[in-house]
Amino acid sequence: MDYEGYVARKLSIGLLLLLLTLLVSLYSLSHGSYYLSIREVLGALVGRGSESASLIVWKVRLPRIVAGLLVGAALAVAGAVMQGFLRNPLATPFTMGVSHGAMFGASFAIILGAGYAESTGRISLGNPYAVVLFAFIGSMVAVGVILLLARLKGLSPEAIILAGVAMSSFFVALTTLVQYFADELQLAAMVYWSFGDLGRATWRENAIMFIVFTPVFVYFVVKRWDLNASAVGEEVAKSVGVDVERVRLISTFLAALITAVSVAFVGVIGFIGLIAPHAIRLVAGGDYRFLIPLSALAGALLLVTADAVARLIMAPMMLPVGVVTSFLGAPTFIYLLIRMEGRR
Template sequence: MNSVPSSLEHKEIDQAYRKNQVRSISFLAVLTGVLLVAVLLSLRAGSYETPMGELLKAIFGMSSDRKINLVVQNNRLPRILTAILAGGGLGLAGCVLQAVLRNPLASASTLGVSQGASFGAAFAIVVLGLGNTAGLGISACAFAGSIAVALVILALSRFRQVSPEGIVLAGVAISSMFTGATTLIQYFANEVELSTLVFWTFGDLGATGWNDLGGMGIVVAVLIAYCYFHRWDYNALLSGEETAISLGIHVKGLTLVSMLLCCLCSSVVISCVGLISFIGLVAPHIVRMAVGNNHVYLIPGSILGGATLLLLGDLFARTVISPVILPIGAITSFLGGPLFLYLLFKGGKKQ
């Protein structure tokens, strides 16, 4: 049938493929490098001018200056870890939602999960009057709100057999419904309640303690483990549902569990740090441009990308008019929007 390629040809063919692999792995390595640099910069950014060595020692409580130990351990380190966990979780959730719903626009904010959280927070602050309970009540209600939206979306996909495209449209409808409901609640709020709510929607990476971090860490870890185990299943889904079934994949089960875990992860993140949009949408797209659609690379890339973007956003928010800390939610939307447009048009030109 075909002539067997000579060993020289064979080598060249292999090289072309290896080049692709090397490019993907190098991109992940570069991303890791950028993340590490961002971590170091974040560790340094603040009102104390401290040498790097002391800061690194302070992570383990070994700096000679007790004050530095305290600032790093109670303030800067939790903030950095929050950004990494929240950004990584949102990035991965976006990547996987885009895969199972086969829609490049899928993410926690486009499905209405974020808007559900806002409504929950508004309900807690205005209706239940939980504005001054150290955020715990607000977080719980925000979580309930986002989980409620997630359940509606899951029920639609499971019991009403709505197509993946339909799910995203349903998300748009649910988003606008909850946005309207939140506005109505705001209309009846007094000034204090209104400002508490507005502050909550700004997003805040500095309010998480080690307990919140633990909870967020567990949920993100479970999501990562599940998604990485199913990385080839997401690849198969790219060829369409029928082909995926013919490869022995339980498509309905995969879609349901993936959506459940992604919504859960997004809900936990949003309830801990407030509204942070665009990370889940943008991070997977940036990584996809460099490594293609293979989830073997796309999954770690989206985690690293999301974490890096949020950490850099936070660094920008803290340093641009220091000592004022700008709201992170606003920064990610403000910078994420143009970035997304740029990617969209750059990608469009290529095709």
């Protein structure tokens, strides 16, 4: 009976998160520079709305919300998995240098001619898919170097995180070097790309992110028991038959993969992988059977909410969603640091 209550509590938290996500998504669909009533939104969703309402919902707002759901879920799941296998509450995909590698790749593509800022003040990317490709390559190079070192030198979880910090610093230096040689228009395009923006994603990008995220999410759910064992300690995990090094490397690579795809399409959005898993641990515990799916829901809810705030708080001007998540994430990071020091 106690176990049934335990499971029921986790399910109730999941249902609450799902309901809140649906409500925030519906609110975001109806509010913006052009207000739509809930009836107009629902009519557009089922194909019975006016032409203008259908255009706003299907072409502008819904792709943005779907991107927020996918990116938020991906970043949160990646953060939860890395924190488990690396046994560090501050471990996130960005600790591995994913975002900084993407920033360098995007900046390199822009200086090669894939992006520019027009004299009218409008910033655009001449070849956005080239920027996306270079950003993805930069992300995976950063992670690939770390995992190669971990494989060849047998790095500990702590050493893997330090290697990630080193790679982040290296790519920051490379990005600064590229920006130094860029002209004013190229530099503006680089800064524009670095701002996380869900509005860049179309249905095609959302489909790609969904196709990449779904099998990785299923893999992590299948490996939930390995995560539970690894979170306790390597010796415990090995005693129950878990190949810790192999599973850690594969899981870290997959977590970095879904992060790299997300960052490549929408730009740098920080701290979702830090905030969402820890929020779930506070209310639902650290059991990875529930932590992974609940973190996905929490990450989706957090990013869609942050995007709604970014769009509406200074309307009609829209803030980059990455700014909002950073305001939320910085205090969380400091809190976790203080909490970790307090346990020593």
